[in-house]
Amino acid sequence: MTRTRLAIPLSILSCVASISAGCTAWQPARPTAAPATPAAVRPARPVAEAPPGSAAPLPMVLTPSVTRAATPELLALGKRIYDVQCAACHGVSGRGDGEAAYLLFPRPRDFTRGSYRLVSTWERLPTDQDLYRTISRGMPGSAMPSWAHLGEEERWGLVHHVKSLAAKAWVVAPAADPEGEGQTGKGIIRVPPSPPFTPEARQLALERYADACAGCHGATGKGDGGEDQKDELGYPTRPRDLTAGIFKGSPDPEHLYRRIVAGVPGTPMPMSDWAYGDDAWHLVNLIRSWSSDSQRARAEMRRFRIVARRVERLPEHPDAGAWRLGPPVNLHLMPLWWRGERPEEITVRALHDGTRIALLLTWTDATHDHTAMRPQDFRDAVAVQFSLGPEPPFFAMGHRAQYVNIWMWKSERQADLEPAFQELEKVYPNLGIDSYPNSKIGAVEQPTRHALTLGSDPAFVTGWAAGNIVSDPLRRSPAEDLVAQGFGTLRARPRDDQAVDARGVYATGTYRVMLRRDLAGRGPRAVTLTPGATVPVGFAVWNGSAGDRDGKKSVTIWQDLVLEP
Numbered sequence: 001m002t003r004t005r006l007a008i009p010l011s012i013l014s015c016v017a018s019i020s021a022g023c024t025a026w027q028p029a030r031p032t033a034a035p036a037t038p039a040a041v042r043p044a045r046p047v048a049e050a051p052p053g054s055a056a057p058l059p060m061v062l063t064p065s066v067t068r069a070a071t072p073e074l075l076a077l078g079k080r081i082y083d084v085q086c087a088a089c090h091g092v093s094g095r096g097d098g099e100a101a102y103l104l105f106p107r108p109r110d111f112t113r114g115s116y117r118l119v120s121t122w123e124r125l126p127t128d129q130d131l132y133r134t135i136s137r138g139m140p141g142s143a144m145p146s147w148a149h150l151g152e153e154e155r156w157g158l159v160h161h162v163k164s165l166a167a168k169a170w171v172v173a174p175a176a177d178p179e180g181e182g183q184t185g186k187g188i189i190r191v192p193p194s195p196p197f198t199p200e201a202r203q204l205a206l207e208r209y210a211d212a213c214a215g216c217h218g219a220t221g222k223g224d225g226g227e228d229q230k231d232e233l234g235y236p237t238r239p240r241d242l243t244a245g246i247f248k249g250s251p252d253p254e255h256l257y258r259r260i261v262a263g264v265p266g267t268p269m270p271m272s273d274w275a276y277g278d279d280a281w282h283l284v285n286l287i288r289s290w291s292s293d294s295q296r297a298r299a300e301m302r303r304f305r306i307v308a309r310r311v312e313r314l315p316e317h318p319d320a321g322a323w324r325l326g327p328p329v330n331l332h333l334m335p336l337w338w339r340g341e342r343p344e345e346i347t348v349r350a351l352h353d354g355t356r357i358a359l360l361l362t363w364t365d366a367t368h369d370h371t372a373m374r375p376q377d378f379r380d381a382v383a384v385q386f387s388l389g390p391e392p393p394f395f396a397m398g399h400r401a402q403y404v405n406i407w408m409w410k411s412e413r414q415a416d417l418e419p420a421f422q423e424l425e426k427v428y429p430n431l432g433i434d435s436y437p438n439s440k441i442g443a444v445e446q447p448t449r450h451a452l453t454l455g456s457d458p459a460f461v462t463g464w465a466a467g468n469i470v471s472d473p474l475r476r477s478p479a480e481d482l483v484a485q486g487f488g489t490l491r492a493r494p495r496d497d498q499a500v501d502a503r504g505v506y507a508t509g510t511y512r513v514m515l516r517r518d519l520a521g522r523g524p525r526a527v528t529l530t531p532g533a534t535v536p537v538g539f540a541v542w543n544g545s546a547g548d549r550d551g552k553k554s555v556t557i558w559q560d561l562v563l564e565p
């Protein structure tokens with residue numbers, strides 16, 4: 001056995017075969033006659049709409065202006081959108097078994113059962129307005145995204161299509177209030193006027209809470225009463241930490257009132273019809289007092305306009321003072337596999353100089369995970385995806401023939417560049433390479449086995465020779481320029497078209513990663529950015545020590561990147 005120096009990181013070698021798990025699949029040399037996809041961008045909207053320096057979210061309307069009954073046209077429209085935007089999670093036939101469902105916790109709803117969590121009726125059935133609001137707002141605390149950017153008609157189409165997937169149709173009864181103590185009402189729960197939240201009312205609320213809620217939600221609302229719980233399908237669930245400000249349904253008082261009275265069907269959270277009247281109001285006020293407006297606002301998935309200011313010179317480093325010119329925008333991140341410890345937000349700044357664009361992405365992470373050498377190692381990373389058309393495709397990496405261009409920065413790539421490759425020997429000091437003797441030839445004729453080093457002939461390092469950027473030990477950028485057309489189709493763009501340069505630094509629990517590229521895209525399926533135009537963008541963050549890799553990550557919904565003219 002000979003001990004030899006291995007100068008090529010395992011992360012690279014393990015990707016030689018191109019499609020092994022955890023590696024970016026590799027795309028052979030660029031086809032010569034590939035038609036250039038027009039990297040369309042939305043026609044210019046006046047940037048003046050964005051007040052200078054501020055980053056207000058675009059308006060989000062959760063309530064429809066009119067109620068629309070199901071028509072064949074509306075159902076057909078709903079199905080068309082569902083197949084593109086919802087099926088990857090909820091499944092084509094609505095069984096909650098889409099191709100991405102295995103990545104999701106909690107699980108996506110099975111629409112064939114007709115059983116819903118967010119309901120506002122005594123019968124614990126959702127009204128059409130309930131479904132409309134859920135689809136519009138999404139469900140913070142899960143991977144159910146907000147669809148508030150869709151038009152009202154499209155959202156109504158989705159409501160009716162989703163309802164049509166249920167094995168049994170339902171009708172919500174006309175509203176009737178309970179007739180007396182111990183009775184329930186019918187139809188939508190009509191919310192009585194709110195009594196004042198006096199110190200006495202608070203005391204009363206604490207008593208009711210201790211009796212009826214603390215067993216699950218814990219004495220102080222931290223969700224630590226009875227943690228080991230299951231939903232109707234036997235999947236684990238847990239009582240909410242009511243101090244975190246995360247509400248799957250709207251936290252607005254009236255909606256929260258109905259949720260407390262109706263409970264959350266399909267979960268252990270019971271109906272509290274006894275509280276109808278003042279008690280439920282006191283509980284609403286108590287629970288809302290345990291989280292702040294800003295906590296609740298942070299949990300909402302909002303669409304922002306990220307304005308890329310036009311400047312004379314782009315910054316050269318993530319710490320450059322020039323970044324102050326780019327207004328910061330904080331975006332809500334949702335882990336696809338929901339967990340308490342999560343990156344809550346990513347902050348984005350953008351600048352351009354008429355020729356190049358620079359993005360600065362900042363987020364907190366308690367651990368600096370920058371190797372992927374041992375099988376149990378996963379590294380931190382960040383990515384931005386650009387829609388190639390004005391209407392963004394499916395938010396998780398596009399849809400068939402609707403490509404997204406993705407720029408991804410990886411912490412181990414950065415560490416390989418500065419100061420040098422992270423060698424296997426550092427992790428496994430006693431590493432050796434076995435040579436198995438060929439019994440058909442004599443001892444002196446045995447071929448010696450050479451370890452792969454930068455001095456090796458690339459022809460024998462197959463991934464490197466074939467132009468797989470993941471296997472190229474000489475690459476100078478810690479960022480990869482990728483394309484995808486739907487979940488599970490991520491590919492590197494050809495080596496010659498890789499044009500994203502990047503620099504990432506980690507200090508005091510915070511990542512600051514700068515990504516830069518020419519505004520003009522190089523080669524097919526590279527986004528082309530034009531001053532004055534708006535492009536839909538989305539972001540993803542991986543936390544290696546939480547086991548994030550590939551589809552296990554935290555993501556934002558689509559945002560608008562606006563380049564100043």
Ligand code: HEC
Nearest residue numbers: 085086089106107108109116117118134139142143144158
């Ligand atoms: C990334 C995956 C994902 C996508 C895409 C997605 N959903 Fe969901 N959806 C979920 C998950 C997860 C839940 C369950 C959340 C929970 O139980 O906490 C859910 C729940 C729902 C519910 C149930 C609400 C309730 O009251 O129980 C509805 C309705 C819904 N989604 C509609 C849609 C529609 C319509 C689309 C497409 C426009 C869509 N979803 C796209 C993941 C997704």
Ligand code: HEC
Nearest residue numbers: 212213216238239240247248249264267268269270272283
């Ligand atoms: C048997 C256990 C149990 C009891 C008792 C219980 N809850 Fe819950 N509660 C849960 C669980 C589990 C969830 C999370 C459901 C989910 O995320 O799908 C929840 C969620 C909630 C939520 C979040 C709703 C949202 O929009 O996300 C609120 C608010 C809440 N409970 C309030 C109460 C109040 C008030 C009481 C007492 C009147 C109470 N709960 C009693 C188990 C319980």
